[in-house]
Amino acid sequence: MGAGHGHTLHYHGHSLVHRAPAHLKVLALVGFMLVVVATPAHWHPAFAAYAVLLLGAVLASRVPLLFLARRMVVEMPFAVFALLMPFVADGPRTEVLGLTVSEPGLVAAGALMTKATLGVVASLTLAATTEAVELLAGLQRLRVPDLIVQIMGFMVRYLDIVAGDLRRMLTAMRSRGCDPRSPRHWPLLARSLGALFIRSYERGERVHLAMLSRGYTGSLPEMSTPTHRPHA
Amino acid sequence: MHVPDGFLDAPTSVATGVVAVAGVALALRGARNELDDRTAPLAGLVAAFVFAGQMMNFPVAGGTSGHLLGGALAAVLVGPYAGVLCISVVLAVQALLLADGGITALGTNITLMALVGVVAGYAVFKAVLLVLPRRLSSVAPAAAIGALLSVPAAALVFSLLFAVGGEAPIGFGKVLGAMLGWHLLIGIGEAAITGLVVGSVLAVRPDLVYGARGLFGDRKLEIRATAGGAA
Numbered sequence: 496m497g498a499g500h501g502h503t504l505h506y507h508g509h510s511l512v513h514r515a516p517a518h519l520k521v522l523a524l525v526g527f528m529l530v531v532v533a534t535p536a537h538w539h540p541a542f543a544a545y546a547v548l549l550l551g552a553v554l555a556s557r558v559p560l561l562f563l564a565r566r567m568v569v570e571m572p573f574a575v576f577a578l579l580m581p582f583v584a585d586g587p588r589t590e591v592l593g594l595t596v597s598e599p600g601l602v603a604a605g606a607l608m609t610k611a612t613l614g615v616v617a618s619l620t621l622a623a624t625t626e627a628v629e630l631l632a633g634l635q636r637l638r639v640p641d642l643i644v645q646i647m648g649f650m651v652r653y654l655d656i657v658a659g660d661l662r663r664m665l666t667a668m669r670s671r672g673c674d675p676r677s678p679r680h681w682p683l684l685a686r687s688l689g690a691l692f693i694r695s696y697e698r699g700e701r702v703h704l705a706m707l708s709r710g711y712t713g714s715l716p717e718m719s720t721p722t723h724r725p726h727a
Numbered sequence: 728m729h730v731p732d733g734f735l736d737a738p739t740s741v742a743t744g745v746v747a748v749a750g751v752a753l754a755l756r757g758a759r760n761e762l763d764d765r766t767a768p769l770a771g772l773v774a775a776f777v778f779a780g781q782m783m784n785f786p787v788a789g790g791t792s793g794h795l796l797g798g799a800l801a802a803v804l805v806g807p808y809a810g811v812l813c814i815s816v817v818l819a820v821q822a823l824l825l826a827d828g829g830i831t832a833l834g835t836n837i838t839l840m841a842l843v844g845v846v847a848g849y850a851v852f853k854a855v856l857l858v859l860p861r862r863l864s865s866v867a868p869a870a871a872i873g874a875l876l877s878v879p880a881a882a883l884v885f886s887l888l889f890a891v892g893g894e895a896p897i898g899f900g901k902v903l904g905a906m907l908g909w910h911l912l913i914g915i916g917e918a919a920i921t922g923l924v925v926g927s928v929l930a931v932r933p934d935l936v937y938g939a940r941g942l943f944g945d946r947k948l949e950i951r952a953t954a955g956g957a958a
Contacts, residue, residue: 529831533736566826607894610894613733614731647819650774652771657779658778677788
C-alpha cells in the first residue's frame, strides 16, 4: 500500500468536509450520534432535523449519494432484525397490512432503523472523506493513547499486505484444483489461516527489528498531517 | 455481528464505553509488560491478521458461509492482553473506516467481543488445559472449547445489556433464548476453526503460540534419519 492510496471507502475530494481536521470530524460524529441515540423514539421532527443536517454534510462533502448508498449494505443484518422485531416484541397488538404485530415493537423497529441508518450514513461520510493517516493523526490529537494509535497505524498500513498474502494463498489453492465449497475443506482453509498468522507475526518481528535499526525507542516520530498533493 | 447505533440506549452505551476504556487500558499495561517495545508492530500485524482472517469465508452448506470472529484465537495465539488490544483495534477501525458497528456502540462492541470474547475464551482455555494432560496436543482442543464458549458468553452479556438498556420491548427470556441458540451454533463453527488454526500453528511454530508456553520446553532435539525417502 503506497502512501497516496486511500482505503476502500475513501472518496477522493477537496471539499470542506474533506479538508476539515479529522479530530473535529470524529468528535462531531460521536457527538451527533450520541444525541441521535439519546432522542426518544416518538420525537419524529427531531429525527427529520437530524436527517436534514446529515444530508447537508453529505452534500457539502460532494461524495456521490450512490457511492454511499452502495456501501450501506453493512446495515443489512439489522434491517432483517428490525423487520422481525414487530413480530417478536411484547405489548399490545395492532394490525398492519393484515398482519398482527406488536405496536411497541413496530415503533422500536422504526426507531432502530432510523438511528442505525443515520449512524451508518454519518460513519460512511467520515470514512469517505478521511484518509486513514489523517484519521490516525486526528486520534492522536484527541489524546488516544499513543500505543493504540501506533497499533492502529500498523494494522491499517499492513492490512493490504496481509490480505494480499491471504488472497495469494487462496489463489494458489484454487489453481491446484481445490475449490473450498463445504466444511470438508475447513482443515485446509484453517491451515492457510495458520500460515497467515505465522507470516504476519514474523513480519511483525522483522518490522520491529527494522524499526530498532532506525532508532525506534517506543514512540514514532510526529505524524505529519498529510496535505492533498497531486498524484505522482 | 456488530451492534449498530440505536440498539442500546445512550446511558448503557456510555457505560459500556467506560468499561471498554478501562479494559483496554489494563490490556495496554499488560501487553507492554510482556512485549515492551515490540507491542506496536506485533499487535498491529496480528490485528491485520485478525481483520484479514475475518474476510475468509468458511463454506457451510448451500452457498452460505461463515467467518471467524477471532477473539479466542487471538487470546490463545498472542495472549489475553495483546488479544484484547488486537480485537479492540480491529473493531475501532471497522467502526471508523468501514461504518461496521455504530460509533456510539463501539464501547459495547469492544466490551462484548474484545473483553468478554477474549477473556472468557482465554479463561475457559486455561481451565480446560488444567484438566487435560500437560501435552502440546492438548492445546488445540482446549482452544476449541475456549472458542466454543466465548461466543455464547458474549451473547449472554449482550442479552443482559439489552435487558438493561435495550431500545425494544422484547422479553429477556426471548432475547436470551434467541441469542444463545444462534450463538451456540456460531460457537461450534468458531470452535472448529480456532482448534484447526491453533493446531496448524502448533505443528510448525509451537514457540509462537502463547497458550502453549511451558508445554514444549523439555523436548529434546532428535536427529531423524531420512531413510525411506524425503519426508
